[in-house]
Amino acid sequence: MVTQSPFSFLDGVFARIAQGPQPPQWLVQEAQQRLVLLINHVLMQERAATERLVPRSGRVVRVQWRQFFVALQVTPAGLFDLAAPSATPDLHFEVTEASPLGLAQSALRGERPPVRIDGAVDFASDLQWLADNLRWDIEDDMARVIGDVPAHTLASVARSAAQALRGFVRSGARGANAVAAKAVAPWSGTGPLP
Numbered sequence: 001m002v003t004q005s006p007f008s009f010l011d012g013v014f015a016r017i018a019q020g021p022q023p024p025q026w027l028v029q030e031a032q033q034r035l036v037l038l039i040n041h042v043l044m045q046e047r048a049a050t051e052r053l054v055p056r057s058g059r060v061v062r063v064q065w066r067q068f069f070v071a072l073q074v075t076p077a078g079l080f081d082l083a084a085p086s087a088t089p090d091l092h093f094e095v096t097e098a099s100p101l102g103l104a105q106s107a108l109r110g111e112r113p114p115v116r117i118d119g120a121v122d123f124a125s126d127l128q129w130l131a132d133n134l135r136w137d138i139e140d141d142m143a144r145v146i147g148d149v150p151a152h153t154l155a156s157v158a159r160s161a162a163q164a165l166r167g168f169v170r171s172g173a174r175g176a177n178a179v180a181a182k183a184v185a186p187w188s189g190t191g192p193l194p
Contacts, residue, residue: 039072051078054076056123056126061092062093064092071083091117091118091124091127092117095113096115097114
């Protein structure tokens with residue numbers, strides 16, 4: 001017996017949302033600007049990252065998932081800025097996992113989503129290095145706002161919750177299979193009903 005995830009209905013919900021009214025262009029641009037600020041904040045924490053991008057100044061990467069995309073251009077400082085709408089991308093990343101639930105599950109398992117890459121191999125190699133080596137130290141940023149001890153406590157709680165959620169997701173597949181096996185197991189006629 002094939003079992004279905006109890007959250008599979010979310011795929012339909014996300015599909016209906018995506019087909020519905022689109023957000024206004026100003027909201028999309030503002031969200032993209034915030035994303036650029038976050039990426040640059042993380043890049044500026046690691047000098048090697050910006051030094052690696054300086055030779056790629058002017059190059060454009062387009063990242064796309066379904067109908068959503070952002071095009072980023074490398075600045076002479078080794079940071080990113082939004083590319084002009086007419087800019088031709090040197091590199092195109094397309095996340096091929098269409099399901100938001102599938103993306104969330106792979107993120108919780110600590111896996112990267114499946115991606116199709118087209119374009120400049122050297123630029124892709126530099127971006128891969130960034131993805132492998134850069135991490136946002138959110139605890140340090142929180143400590144600047146709320147102090148060291150509360151930031152450490154919040155980060156510890158978040159790490160524990162994320163670890164528990166990953167364990168739940170991993171065991172969920174095994175648990176669903178065990179429930180399905182038990183549901184189809186024949187009753188021997190002795191003892192309590194399964």
